[in-house]
Every structure is written in C-alpha cells, then in structure tokens.
Amino acid sequence: MKRIHTIYKTLVAAAILLGLASCEKLDEGSDGVVASATFYSDENTLDAGIIGIYGTLRRNTWGLDNYSHFSGADDLTSRLGSNKWVVLESDQFAKTAGNSWATNDYNGNYQAILACNSYIADAHPEDVEEAVLNAAHANAYFIRGLCYFRLATSFGDVPMPLDPIPDLELSLTPKREVMAQVIKDLEFAVKWAVNDRDSNPMVSNGRVSRTAAKAFLAKTYMQLTGYPYNETDKWERVKELTGEIISDGVYSLTDDFAHSFQDPHQINKEVIFAHIMSRESWPIITQNRVYGFRWANWMDLYMEWTYFNNFPEGYRKEFSTATEGNQFFDEFQNPVVTKYTWGTRAPNSTDPVDHVFEHTWQTSNDRIAMRYAEVLLMHAEASANLGDLDTALEELNMVKRRAYAKGATKQAEVASLEPGFWMTADPEIDYTLAELSTPELMIDAIVNERAYEFLGEISGNRWLDLVRLEKVAEANAGRDSREVPLIGDPSDKNLWFTPIPATETTLNPNLN
Template sequence: MKRNIYSYLIMLIFGGLMLSSMVSCEDLDEGSLGAVSGDSFYADELSLESGVTGMFGLMNRACWGVDILAAYTGADDLTTHNGGNKWVFREGDTFALTGGNGRTIGIWNAYYRAINAANTFIEKAHPEGVDEAVVNNTLANAYFVRALLYFRLTTVFGDVPLPLTSSPDYEMLKTPSREVITQVISDLKFVEQWAVNARDTDVSVVDGHATKTAAKAFIAKAYMQLTGWPYGETDKWADVKSYTKQIIDANVYSLMDDYMHNFGEPWENNKEIIFAHQYKRQPWPISGESRWYGAFWAAWMDMFIEWNFYSGFPDGYRKNATTSTTSVDAITYAHPVNTKLLYGTIQGRPEFLHTWQSHNDVAAMRYAEVLLMYAEACANTGAEADAINYLNMVKRRAYAGGATTSDEVAALGAGFWEDADASVDYTAAQLSSKQAIIDAIVKERAYEFVSEIGGNRWLDLVRLEKVGTVNALRDSREVPLVGDPNNKALWYAPIPETEIDLNPNL
C-alpha cells in the first residue's frame, strides 16, 4: 500500500466525493464529482478499496508536516528559534497558544476533513452482494482513521466536537474528552475484530492498511492516557498490560537493531514499524511527499532541542542520531539541532541532508513504544522484574554497545539488545521502588520518541502532571515563558477562533 495509498490523483477523485460536507465550516468548491452519491459509488470491492485509498490519503496529507508539534512544544524536549515565521511554535513553547495559531488550526481542519471522509465511508460503504467480512475489513480502515485522529484531537484540544455521521451540525456542542476516548477505543476494537492484513503475521509484507496489531497498540495507548490526569483511572493499567503483552507474545514485531533505520529509506515498513503514515515524493503536480523528515537546514528548520533536555540526554548511539551541537545551524540558532528530522530519502544522495520534501514515512507507532508501555504497566501492577527487563531492551538498543556508526551497530549482531549488558542495564538495586522504575521508563520514553508524531513526551507530562515540574528547570537560554506551565487550562490548545465564530457552542 506504500506506493498507492498516497497517490493524489486517486485522492483528488475521492476528495471530490467526500469533501462536500465538512465539520469544519469552510466554503468548498464541490465540483461535479462532489455530486456523486456515495450510495452509488460503493458498488464492489474495487470501489471500496478506492474509498480506503482516498481516506488514507486525506489522513496522511493531514500528517505530512510538523504542525502538531506546535501543541507539543510545551514539553521540555522541543523548541524553535526566536525569529522569522516560527511564532506559531513559540506560542506553544511559551504556553501562549491562541485560537489564531496557524499550525493548530491546520491540524483541526485537516483532521476533521479526514474524519468526515471516514464517517461518510462508514455510512455509505455497504454494497449489496459483497461478502460481509470484506465490507467489514474496509470499514475497519475507516474506523482506524477516525479513532487515530480523534485521539490526537482530544489530547491536543481536550473537549472537542465528536461527529459520527457526515451530516454537518453547525450547533454541535463539545464532547467531554473522556467520552471521546471511549469512542476511540470502541472504534479500535472494531478494527481489532475485523481488520485483515497479512502484516499481522509477516512483517515483510508491505501494506499500509489498518492491522489488528496497530489497533491493539493504540488501544493500549488510549488506556494508558486514562490512567493519569485528568481521568485518574489507574485500573486501566491492567488493560494496557493485556493489549501490549498480546503484541509481544505474538512474536511478529521486534526492535530494529539500528535505531536510525526507523526514520528513512530503504528501511521503511520494517519489523519495528507497527503503523506509519506513508509517503512517496512525486513530480509536480502530484503532492505525495512528507515534510516531517527531510527538512532543510538553516532558516527552514522549525524544531530544535531544548538545552536541559540535551544535557540530560544519555550518551550513545541514539543521542548521536537525534541531535548535534556542532553544525553551523546549531551555532547560528544557539540550540542543539534536531538531526532526527533531517533524515532525507536515500543515504548517499545529496538530498539526504538537504531536502525539504522526502519519501520518508512518519512512524506513528513503533514496537519500542509497545515495550515501554508494557514495562510501565508492569511497574504499576506489581511485576517490577518484567518492567526492568523490557525497559533494558530499549535502553540497550539505544546505547548500541557504544557504537557510533551503522556499520558498528551491524557488527554487534542481530538482536544484541536482547542480551544482558552490565554496562547499560538497570538493576533491581538501582530501581528499588515502583516510582524509581516508572521514572526510568518515562525518561526512556522521552529520549526514544523525541519529535515523533505521537507526542509521547507531552502526553506523558500531562498524564503525570509534570508539565510545571520540568518547565521549572528551563534553561535561561530558552525563550522566556509567557504563560504559567502549572496552569492546567494551558495544557490544551484553544479551539480555532474561526470555528467558535461559526459555532459559539464551541
């Protein structure tokens, strides 16, 4: 699916069908294709698959750039430079997000477009004469798109509108975040039941459709968010543990030996990637590229690493792959460069370091996240030894035996991270309490997933109520804070002003 899921020629045809009614109240030129009825369009398996392709195209288009990071920069990992057009990221970094922030407006509008497409598909994609299992498999993809985007919307904005049909309601009220997550879990359980994808048993299969494994991983992530603020449902740790253990016990996915191989060609669709937004750079006018990885150096760079975060970053291969203080740009902008976002398309070609639009997929769920969710669930359910064991696997891979190059990592041998390493491993004596184990896991998550679309560092700080704590340690070289990071009302981005103007109920 990698090479056709993001074909915008197909997406534009589908978009004409799906965009005729929007939750976001925008004036759209429907065009002649927009008048085609979904009831008549979905007539067979081929038309169902065309619908899925277009729906994923809308979702991936919504996720092609780093817009959502504007809502995550209140964490202690990411910052931007103090100039140019970066005010949209500085607002988040200084706890001063407004309803006019172009980046959060962008994700709001784009996510709701894709959700509306999913809602329309769920309503209309029921052709006569097609086997129920086939129909439900295609529907599972729509439920997956809707669930993933609603989860991100509610963790960014809090209470949000929750339309589940394609009919616009211009007076819709906000739905409490807890109810949104309930719907997310319900949708993902449909995916868990009905998705059919060979990648669930064979990771060599290249298929970007929804999978049962991805559904389980995101169910676990949703439950994990419920364990902390503002929900406090600590009983959900049992669910996190159950769903992640199912993935581990299936013995299908695994860590890549080389951390860097999760973020660029030719290693995409690898054994660690459980779900990724998939892209392919195409000649104009087809717009199928990613603008997440493969950023320009210099003035075009949006994201840098905060100084305190850099100082605490454990030395080793992962740190070297993620950040640098020696480049010209690090010196110019007085922050460590986020080299993880600079991976280009194919190593050795000029655009590897100097491109803006790349083929690079955007990993949304990796096996490393499953391991660390399981570890934290173990720590919270009395299985401390298991928690330390799975934490150490990720830590060993990050350090990579002191390797500094991919060739040196390869020389360590396949699966080196499965074997105990006294120079790296935490011991029970070092992590002698439940809280010590949890703190170590949360720290590992911070550095493992920095600047990835899942926003794990921000989500962790929110659920653990540590946003104010980490910002109290903010380095004096950072842009001064505007808002108070202890003010929990500022932990959510404001709903776009344009939406409130159109619907004061929001």
C-alpha cells in the first residue's frame, strides 16, 4: 500500500478528475477523460483512485471549519469582533444555518463521501484478486464512515447518499440510521484493510489500518451509549475493540506528551491515524492550517477561563497552554492554546511557548485524528461501565502519570525520565480505588481526564462527551463572567446540533 510515491502523475491527475472534480459519471471521450468505470483497468489505477479520495478528504480537513460545531463545550472559545462570529455562534448557543465554517465542513465531508461512492460503485477492474480489491475498497469505506460519523455527530439527521449520482431531492436520514451505516462501513475496513502500520507504527502511511478502523468503530459505539441513543449494551463492543488494540501491543503512549504534536509526520507509537499533510504535493494540495499561525498568530480559538483554571498542573498543561508572556493573551485576556503552534519543524528551544516555523500560515504537520491515549481511555470507560474498576483505574492512571510527567515543565526534563515511567505506580499523582470506589466516580474521573488530554483535537472530543453524557448545561454552569455572554440555553438539546446549511435547504426543501 506504499505505492503512493510510485504512481505516475498522469494517473494521479486522472484520479483527481474522476474522484474529486466531479461526482458525476463522465462521458467517454470527453477531452481525454474517460468514465470512471472505464478508468479502473488494473491494480495501479485502483490505487490511483484511492490517492485521489484521500486528497479530497485532506483538502477539506486542513482548516478550522469543524470547530464551528464544538465550542459550546467548556474548553474552547473565541473573541468578539473581527471574523470570529463563526466560532462564537456555537459558544453562545446561537448556531445559524448561515455559518460559513459549518457550511464548509458540511460540503467538504460530502465531497469526500461522493468520491467514495463513485469508487465503491466503479472501481472493479477485471483480473484483480478479490483480496487486493477489498483492501483498496477498505480505504473508501473507512473514509465514508469517518465522514458520516462527523456529519451525524455535528448536524444530527443528514442526507445519506450511497450512490455516485447525487440526488438533488434527497431527504434527511435519521442520525441513528447514519450511525448504522458508519458501523457497516468501518466493519468492512476492519475486515479488509491491509497496512504495515498494524504491526509497525513507525511506518509512514496515511492509509487506513485495521487498528485505525477498530478505534473509530469503538468510538462510534461509545457515542451510541449516550444521548440521544442511550444504547448502554454497546459498552461490551467498545471494550472488545479497544481491548484488541491494547493486547496487540503495537501501539502505546509515548513518554513525551508533546512529541506527537511536534513531529511533522506524526510517526510514533502513539498516533494510530493522522491526516497526512504536505505543503508541496501537487496535484493533491493538502497543506495544514490547523497547526501553525492559525493558533499562534491569528488566534481564532482560545481557552475558557474556568477550563484553564481547572486544568491539572504538570507537563501537559505547560505544553498546551499559555498566559504570561504571550502577546495575544496580553491583548485579548483569554488563555492561549499553544498545543498546535508548532510548525513543520520542531523548535530548537525546549520552551513550549517559543516556536519556529518553516512556513508562515501553512504547514506540513499532519493532523492527528486518533491516538493510543484515546483508545486507552475508551477502554477504561467501558471497563468502568462494566464493573471492572481495577482495569479502569490503571489505564486512567497511565494517562494521568504521562500528563504530569513527574512535575516536569521542559522537554529536557521529560527526556531524562526513565522510559515508560508512566507504567509505574506513582503515589504522588495516582487515583486510588478508595477515591474512585464506584463506577460513577470512576467514569467522572475518566471523562475529566479526556477533557484535558484531547484539548482542541479533531472531532471535538470534549463536546461529544458532554452531549452523550447530557452534561452540556452542567459544563456551562461554571462559565466565567469574562467569557462572551450566552444567547441560547445550554440545556436546550435542540441547540446541540448544527442546522443544515441554508445553501442546502434552499436548493432542496426536503432537507428542512
């Protein structure tokens, strides 16, 4: 599956035209471009189509657009004025159908979905072994499942095209049916994906692996355990899937929390799946604007004060946050997120506030979508829900120890710690069973750890946790008076999902 670097540019360009530029079937002989069903003639063209689909996905995940859904949580906010209203709508519980970031996110996901639909329908070249064909299709099913998960958890009921020809009169599909399709697509990927990263995480490969498919499948089932589905029987499946990843022993926490966010290619034992970015990658332009100046100099997003004040002390907080000595804090008076201010090259300094960039506002730094820490905490929460408090406690403490890093504040200090220090009990930082003696107490501690471990990471983990646990209003009850004032009521569940963009409902009234 490493053929991405050896396919001729002409094949890649053809794949772009077939999978990206249009989701309609092209007529044979139209200016040298053939119908997609005709294009897929052998294993090389099969692979070229997958390259094109990943290009579509990554071009549409390189901005901050999906944060427009998630700032109603208690972690992220923005500032008044300028063009920050696209973030503040969610933060103030006043989402509208005219939000440009939400519209971009909606359109981008559907562009990738329609490219996947075309590939699944048409990429069936003769004389290609079934196992090879299914391994290639596993990528399309995985991407489609991932996109539908993001759409259903952000917008709720959404149209669910599964055909390559767009239906301009398609109606909304209930979100539970969409989640069922997510499960079906990810299960195909679990069964058929072929990727060296299933045995060696140090391999650079942005394709789907069985490990990644299992992790996202577990995340889907976990979302079903709470609001608005409340299918608590799904915890067994969450524990099973994450337990398989843990028992495989291929992935693990890194000793340095910061490392995953500094490495421009996210090649380490913790990153299970990342959207691979490259600033110079014609014809697939996938440069990343989530990292770099979006956080360092443009400052679209900040932290809320209550969240910052409650952030557990230690290395993770030192790396992820800043107040003193930051010009944007001095100007706007909200804590600054420094976790994503790394450019393509890691800085020479060990100071987590001092950064060096290869590019000004675009970077080749990959965008992490799934880390082993998330697998570990999903397994811990499933264990707690199923009454296995011993397992939950140890896994929770592993993440907590790594975050605290023996009280280190600099990378040089973390580097001097014993490798795997987070696997050894630490009475100074560990929770005990006496403290977390019930499933409820244990789950609260796990969810709290997730709140700080995944600050600002893709798909809005904090927001999804608050929704599924129906704690949106509770989290906003402690809102600091310095934050922008609320407009809507956080307890109104109708405000938890983003409206379908007006650009879509105007064209298709069936989406109202």
